Amino acid sequence: MSTPHDTQEPxxxxxxxxxxxxxxxxxxxSAAIPELVIISGMSGAGRSTAAKCLEDLGWFVVDNIPPELxxxxxxxxxxxxxxxxxxxxxxxxxxxxxxxxLKESLATLDAQNVKRRIVFLESSDEALVRRFESVRRPHPLxxxxxxxxxxxxxxxxxxxxxxxxxxVIDTSSLNVHELRAKLDAxxxxxxxxxxxxxxxxxxxxxxLPVDADMVIDCRFIPNPxxxxxxxxxxxxxxxxxxxxxDQPGTQEFLDGYTELLRLVAAGYRRExxxxxxxxxxxxxxxxxxxxxxxxxARRLTSDGVETVVVHRDMGRx
Numbered sequence: 001m002s003t004p005h006d007t008q009e010p011x012x013x014x015x016x017x018x019x020x021x022x023x024x025x026x027x028x029x030s031a032a033i034p035e036l037v038i039i040s041g042m043s044g045a046g047r048s049t050a051a052k053c054l055e056d057l058g059w060f061v062v063d064n065i066p067p068e069l070x071x072x073x074x075x076x077x078x079x080x081x082x083x084x085x086x087x088x089x090x091x092x093x094x095x096x097x098x099x100x101x102l103k104e105s106l107a108t109l110d111a112q113n114v115k116r117r118i119v120f121l122e123s124s125d126e127a128l129v130r131r132f133e134s135v136r137r138p139h140p141l142x143x144x145x146x147x148x149x150x151x152x153x154x155x156x157x158x159x160x161x162x163x164x165x166x167x168v169i170d171t172s173s174l175n176v177h178e179l180r181a182k183l184d185a186x187x188x189x190x191x192x193x194x195x196x197x198x199x200x201x202x203x204x205x206x207x208l209p210v211d212a213d214m215v216i217d218c219r220f221i222p223n224p225x226x227x228x229x230x231x232x233x234x235x236x237x238x239x240x241x242x243x244x245x246d247q248p249g250t251q252e253f254l255d256g257y258t259e260l261l262r263l264v265a266a267g268y269r270r271e272x273x274x275x276x277x278x279x280x281x282x283x284x285x286x287x288x289x290x291x292x293x294x295x296x297a298r299r300l301t302s303d304g305v306e307t308v309v310v311h312r313d314m315g316r317x
Contacts, residue, residue: 034077036070036114037088037187040161041121042154043140044131046171046179050121051090053183059086067091067102074114093141093154102161117274119183120158120165122210124172125151167275170211173312185308186275195265196306198277201235201293203285203313212279214264216257216296218288221247225287234314235290244291254292258299265305285313 037059039050048063055061062073070089077084091102109116123131125148132139132147139150141157162168167186171179186196202209204219224230224240233240245251261278268276280296282288290311300307 032078032082032085033112033114034074034085034087036074036109036116037086038070038116038118039088039090039121040092040118040158040165042123042128042151042158043092044128045121045123046169046174046176047090047092047121049176049179050119050183051088053180054086054088054187057184057187059088059187060084061088061090063090065089065091067105070105071108071112071114074109074112093157106164117167118161118165120162120168122162122168122170122172124170124210127172166273168211168277170209172210195269195273196275196308197265197297197300198275198308198310199293199297199300200277200279200310200312201285201289201314202279202281203289203316204281204283206285206313206316208281209277209279209312211277213276214261214278216278216280216289216292218280218282218292220253221250221282221288223283223287225284230287233287234311235287235292235294236311236314240287241291241294244288245295250292254295254299257296261296261300262303265300265303284317285311286315286317290314 037054039047039054041047051061051063060077065073070091073087073089077087106116128139128151129147139147139154141153142150169179169182174182200209200212204217208215221244224233224243227243230237230240230243235241235244245254265276268274278296280289280293282292293309293311297307297309
């Protein structure tokens with residue numbers, strides 16, 4: 001397994017255009033407006049890895065583009081007679097003053113009915129400091145201060161964009177292969193489903209997942225940890241799952257939350273949100289949250305939501 005900094009090496013300055021398949025724009029207009037993905041997030045959190053992954057999936061990728069050039073690029077793609085159907089651009093604070101124009105560019109794209117998505121790469125301060133120190137490079141915003149000062153300044157600049165993101169991925173504990181697998185799961189399919197969900201079990205004692213859209217707390221259920229014959233097993237074990245769902249209120253909780261998620265999913269679809277991460281927590285992330293995540297994922301799948309299950313903390317104890 002790669003070391004943490006192998007996943008997300010801090011990016012270098014300067015615009016870099018991928019060796020994609022974009023050709024000279026034709027004189028005639030094409031009716032097909034390219035699909036657009038905007039990749040952004042914290043420096044060192046994996047933007048370059050995300051860009052390379054999408055390039056491998058056939059997207060035309062441009063790194064560190066000034067935001068005001070995004071609408072003209074989409075227009076050129078629309079004139080390419082279908083040769084450029086998918087465009088991904090990396091936009092971040094390396095653009096300095098250009099980054100301030102991003103909001104205006106997004107409004108222009110919306111007015112042109114461009115189908116766009118924002119992917120935001122997140123990571124903890126500790127992981128980012130470790131990655132920058134390992135490559136002995138300064139943070140692009142630290143100036144004469146420390147790496148943590150640059151990280152804090154960047155978080156402040158990106159706060160609004162993070163809130164508008166369609167997909168947030170926390171790369172703090174991911175290596176490069178795991179990050180690529182997450183992106184492949186979201187973008188590799190021939191057809192894009194209406195809604196994709198990640199159901200993630202976790203342990204509260206290890207901290208909340210920062211990329212969670214919704215958090216479910218299962219600590220009201222009696223803990224199988226205190227049953228000696230169940231303690232060595234996980235929520236994937238049938239005996240543990242049966243114990244969890246035999247407890248008063250557990251099945252009713254699952255039924256009620258399933259109904260709530262149906263309402264939320266319908267709202268997400270109406271608003272055009274395609275990705276949702278549902279974090280299911282218990283104390284250690286081994287028994288109750290794992291069993292609940294598996295059951296909840298099956299309910300979502302049966303409702304037509306493409307669902308991936310991740311057990312973040314299983315095996316950490």
